[in-house]
Amino acid sequence: MSITLDGNQLTSLPKALLHLNDVTTLTVDGLSDEDSDVMQHVNRTLRGFTLYGTTLDESTSLAAMQYLSHLEDLSIMKVRLEEIPDRAFSSIAKTLHYLHLSQNVILGNFTLLCDLKSLKRIYVSHVEFAPDIPPVPICPTPVYSSERLDVTQSQLESFPAALLTFPNLHDLSLNQNNITDIDSSMVPANNEVEELRMSGNSLIAVPDALKKMKLLRYLDMSHNQIIALKDGDFQNLLELNTVFLDYNPITFIARAAFQNCPRVQKLSLASTMLVNVPEAMTYLPKLNLLDFSGAPVKCDCRIVWILKQRPGIRGNCPNSSDKISDFFHRSIVSCGENPAIG
Structure with a gap:
């Protein structure tokens, strides 16, 4: 009752x-x-x-x-x-x-x-x-039972001690706060994080500490202030499957940003400032959904050369009603191969 x-x-x-x-x-x-x-x-x-x-x-x-x-x-x-x-x-x-x-x-x-x-x-x-x-205290003895922590819109200025207090966390959500970085000391080497949500914070770059989350499968860093992805930002995240970076003012992605990320299947770069399809996509052999919706990505042969036969491209060609996917399939034969890419 x-x-x-x-x-x-x-x-x-x-x-x-x-x-x-x-x-x-x-x-x-x-x-x-x-x-x-x-x-x-x-x-x-x-x-x-x-x-x-x-x-x-x-x-x-x-x-x-x-x-x-x-x-x-x-x-x-x-x-x-x-x-x-x-x-x-x-x-x-x-x-x-x-x-x-x-x-x-x-x-x-x-x-x-x-x-x-x-x-x-x-x-x-x-x-x-x-x-x-502190929103998450550092306890004398860790609490091993906790699997999910969600601290949303609670005015956090820094990454909390969540992974120290709850070392078995699989799912950590810190959406809509004011976090600018992840202090590496807050991320133990043997953490269990599989899903990390940090949408709507104040990140200006991908935190280096992210690479310590070796079991990470799902990452949402949308709606931040990230302007570029540098070489190695996501390097060796072997379990990473889904990445949301939409609504960031990203203008550049380095070629090796996703080096050795063999399981990424979904990547959202919607509403970013990207003009060209980044060569970094060649490091994602299992990518089957790439979202450029709202981004001013040029529809040219570069799309065909880099993405090759990968399906699932979302978005429209700028200043046109053409979908990127339609352009891609229409241009496979006419664009041919470019041995300098991929």
């Missing part, structure tokens, strides 16, 4: 809940010390709990939350987190799998993440952190 008690300005949980024996999810505006008996009762079956629109500190909601010893999914939304004691969520340290923090203001201790040793997925969205509060 799911119970929602929001928007009704209750000062405490209704005692009627003491007569319900099958509450599995509960949504409330806030808690008080007087709610401890109700929380102890619903705890037997409660697996999902959402708290929002209140101030969470040691003197209010935490006293009642300590009774949630079987919780698997916790959402805290539109809440001010203040003066949080170190072991605030110790009662759910071994049961909590999913933590959602959205539209919060976090002013107090955030090392509570270090105690949640069963966390699998963490979602942090539109959260305002105090200047001295």
Whole structure:
């Protein structure tokens, strides 16, 4: 049974809940010390709990939350987190799998993440952190259970300590922040990252630390300020399959930018400033979808010479209604071979 008690300005949980024996999810505006008996009762079956629109500190909601010893999914939304004691969520340290923090203001201790040793997925969205509060703390003991971390639109200025605190992360999303680079010290050599999303940040170049993510399969660095790809930017990323670099002001891609990336199948360079198809495409033997939509790429024989028989080209020829793919197929015979390319 799911119970929602929001928007009704209750000062405490209704005692009627003491007569319900099958509450599995509960949504409330806030808690008080007087709610401890109700929380102890619903705890037997409660697996999902959402708290929002209140101030969470040691003197209010935490006293009642300590009774949630079987919780698997916790959402805290539109809440001010203040003066949080170190072991605030110790009662759910071994049961909590999913933590959602959205539209919060976090002013107090955030090392509570270090105690949640069963966390699998963490979602942090539109959260305002105090200047001295790191969004991802460095824990004395790493949390090995977490597989996915999403910190979106939370005013991050630098790459967080996510891979140090959660060494088994497979999926890391840091979209819509203000990150300008990836500090190599934040990326251990034995990291497990397979998917990295950094769309909408302030990157001006491909970070060197990216090459330490040897298991990377999916990369999204769209909507940044990258102007060029230099030799070796993606070198030896042997598992890389999908790359989004669209909506960057890219004007140049060095020939060896994708050297030894044998598994790349999809590459988006849509809405970049590229004029010529880069020779770097010759290093991508399995490329089957190349997106130039919105980019001023010239339709000339260079397209045929570099891409050869690869299908799946998106985009239009500039100042024309012709699709690049139509031009490509129409010009295969007339353009012939250029032994100087590829």
